Amino acid sequence: MANSRANDSGSGSGGSDGSSSSAETGSGIGRRRLLAATGGIAAAGALAACGSNTGRGGGGSGPAISQWYHQYGEPGTERAVQRYAAAYRKAQVRVQWRPGDYDRQTAAALLTDSGPDVFEVNGPLLEQIQGGQVVDLTAEVEPVKDDFHQAALAPKIWQDKIWGIPQVVDMQMLYYRKSLLKDAGVQPPRTLDELVDAAKKLTDRRTKGLFLGNDGGVGVLSATPLHAAGLSLIDDDGKVGFDDPAAARTFGKIRQLYADKSLLLGAPTDWSDPAAFVQGLTAMQWSGLWALPGIKKALGDDFGVLPFPKDGSGGKPAVPVGAYGSAVSAHSRRKEEAKAFAKWLWVDRSDFQQDFALSYGFHIPARLSLAKKAKELQQGVAADAVRFATEYGHAEPLLWTSADRTAYQDALSRIIKDGANPESELKSVVRKVNAELRRVRKKSGA
Incomplete structure (x- = not known):
């Protein structure tokens, strides 16, 4: 929100890429980060307790559940997600804003039962799915599945089950x-x-x-x-x-x-x-x-x-x-409550979804129906952009691993900058990707 609010595998404003943090550009640390550096990162157990809880509890009187977000650069985003949580009445939702290396923090926390109940996930979910770290959200999404941007939803589907709910689309x-x-x-x-x-x-x-x-x-x-x-x-x-x-x-x-x-x-x-x-x-x-x-x-x-x-x-x-997705931890002690909240926020509350996409930056709602209704996206180049994303959009596939990504980008660097032979470089990458596909299928028993 490629890869988005993408960092420089899509990069964020005021982030590590050195880009401007101006609200005028609508750039945010995490949303652009998605489009350029997607994929899971190996867990580091010592990071499980990193970050601080800067959120507030939700307005409900039910059980307490925690929701993690990476640190967005767009002004107002943190206050907005706290406001969404406070509007939920069936549980007390405590928002945690996680500065620093969010991917490493969540990878470590998901190995324990003291991590988040609901959390953002960056890009494809294969490592979390195969590791038994996330729960099936098919029942929550299925009634409106066709209304989600299909390219953004695809990396969250494995073995015909949906494991994450797209929050917003960047392109x-x-x-x-x-x-x-x-x-x-x-x-x-x-x-x-x-x-x-x-x-x-x-x-x-x-x-x-x-x-x-x-x-x-x-x-x-x-x-x-x-x-x-x-x-x-x-x-x-x-x-x-x-x-x-x-x-x-x-x-x-x-x-x-x-x-x-x-x-x-x-x-x-x-x-x-x-x-x-x-x-x-x-x-x-x-x-x-x-x-x-x-x-x-x-x-x-x-x-x-x-x-x-x-x-x-x-x-x-x-x-x-690319689309950050909302997922539910398999180690959560409140799985049903967490699933209900994730559905409420990212499936039922279309007003919050549109607000999240367009009030704190400039992004496309993950739901096609919302993108069509958004006034900001109905005319001129913005309308062209939505059409491009809908007609020609592609996302990093679920089976594309971090090892694949490294081999591929190294080859691109040698081709583009050093003038290496494209055919031989790509043949080498094909061999490595084939090996990774065999490893992934063996791990899943396919």
Whole structure:
């Protein structure tokens, strides 16, 4: 809220990526963090008691349950979630705001019965599911399952059961400066080849054609170019989705952007912050929906947005999405009460869901019906963004592990920055991912 309120595997404002904490950009530590660094982290038992309880008890007179959130950067978010908890009457909900390394804290706490009852989870849930750390929420979600953004929901489904409830959707897209493209006689790029050509034509002594992050796109692109080529990390059959010559051709074109010196590198802030785009350091920038209000305030109507351009005859536009999810700990002593609260907040209370998405930043409600009704998302580039996310959205798959991610990103770095052969690099990653898939299936008894 890719990967979102994504950090620089989607990054947060005022966070470790060094991006602006301005409320104007709508950027938040955790929501952008999701889109760029998803996945579980191994438990560290000593961290189980980390963090402090800064929440207040709910307004109910029933049993006490705890709810954990990572630390959001958007002003007002903490007060909002405390307000939601206070409105619940069937239990006393105590909100804990968890600064620091939230993923490590929760990984450690979930091994005990003294951790949270309800908690946020970042990205795919495979490690928690296979570890018996979360409970089945299918019954809570099933009546409205089809109303959730399906790409955001998919990483929370395992063996036809739903293990987490998406809270809000974040997405990434391509921003372009209309006036700069017009002056250079360049049309908004609709294909990857056009993007490569446009970035080169738009590059001069003052302005670079494209900004994909200070690492040339290694951290943020992830599976997006694969989806643009009609491929994926893991396909629908649970097999490697990029064991195809088209993947190497596509990443060869990303390398060309770097080789042409069309990419902005070494910007004061990274891809999640729109400062480079607003200041005219780049004519096009890959960033998140959260950046839109700040760009609109600075540039008025002098910008447009696009999905990542398609590549090849079998490709289609691509948009990465991510969603923090609400889950219930299998070690909770109040499982039924915790499940009831999670359903109340993230299924029943559509008013709170819309408030959470749009009052403390700029994000898409996880429910399609709410996204359609939100006035802030009904016109102009915001409406375009919602349509892109709905039509072209993809999320990191459930079976994509941290080991896969490391091998894949290392290969991308060598391809993009060092000019390594894309075909041989990707073949090596395919072998590693196949080994991981065998390990995961063996662990689950599949």
